[in-house]
Amino acid sequence: CEGNPQVDAADMGKDLERVLIPEEELQAKIKELAGQIDADYAGKDLLIVGVLKGAVMVMADLARALHIKVEMDWMAVSSYGAGTKSSGVVRTLKDLDTDIAGRHVLVVEDIIDSGLTLSWLVHNLRSRDPASVEICTLLRKPDAVKVPIDVKYVGFDIPNEFVIGYGLDYAERYRNLPFIGTLARHVYGAE
Numbered sequence: 752c753e754g755n756p757q758v759d760a761a762d763m764g765k766d767l768e769r770v771l772i773p774e775e776e777l778q779a780k781i782k783e784l785a786g787q788i789d790a791d792y793a794g795k796d797l798l799i800v801g802v803l804k805g806a807v808m809v810m811a812d813l814a815r816a817l818h819i820k821v822e823m824d825w826m827a828v829s830s831y832g833a834g835t836k837s838s839g840v841v842r843t844l845k846d847l848d849t850d851i852a853g854r855h856v857l858v859v860e861d862i863i864d865s866g867l868t869l870s871w872l873v874h875n876l877r878s879r880d881p882a883s884v885e886i887c888t889l890l891r892k893p894d895a896v897k898v899p900i901d902v903k904y905v906g907f908d909i910p911n912e913f914v915i916g917y918g919l920d921y922a923e924r925y926r927n928l929p930f931i932g933t934l935a936r937h938v939y940g941a942e
């Protein structure tokens with residue numbers, strides 16, 4: 752885009768430090784997760800819930816890799832907090848359109864870091880009397896082990912680094928990269 756060279760596709764290469772998970776590995780893992788979900792929810796009526804905006808890519812690819820019939824819905828939440836870490840105090844920006852009472856719900860996330868956002872979300876959804884609530888996350892960071900919630904499907908356990916791409920942003924950019932990468936220092940320094 753004119754006036755914003757950092758979103759120019761040709762420029763993205765130099766903002767990257769390295770590719771952590773290449774596109775082919777992401778897609779293979781999503782097919783593997785879809786196979787498990789197909790088996791676990793066979794004959795059941797499943798609602799998959801994507802958490803905006805980060806989970807958009809995972810939802811789109813996962814949904815297309817599933818063979819069972821699913822409905823898709825979305826929630827948008829925002830963590831209050833002074834710094835860049837989530838505080839656990841969460842605000843609903845967009846609620847589900849669906850009444851989940853009696854339904855099997857699978858929350859689809861991009862990444863679990865502290866787990867505070869997800870822990871709030873799961874409690875919130877469980878209070879609506881669903882038949883079940885499970886979690887599928889593409890990525891999980893080491894701190895997530897401290898969170899007392901059971902994550903049924905995990906794509907990759909990654910190191911404690913800030914990652915971008917495949918839905919994940921830095922200042923709303925890089926979500927459209929088809930792989931997971933880490934940012935070059937000069938990008939942080941420039942902001």
Ligand code: 5GP
Nearest residue numbers: 837863864865866867868912913914919920
């Ligand atoms: P938690 O409440 O688990 O600490 O925060 C989860 C949210 O923080 C994710 O949904 C994501 O929006 C953001 N987040 C955590 N780690 C990363 C990261 O490495 N990269 C990006 N882009 N976002 C992250």
Ligand code: MG
Nearest residue numbers: 802805861862
């Ligand atoms: Mg997320």
Ligand code: MG
Nearest residue numbers: 805919920921
């Ligand atoms: Mg973000």
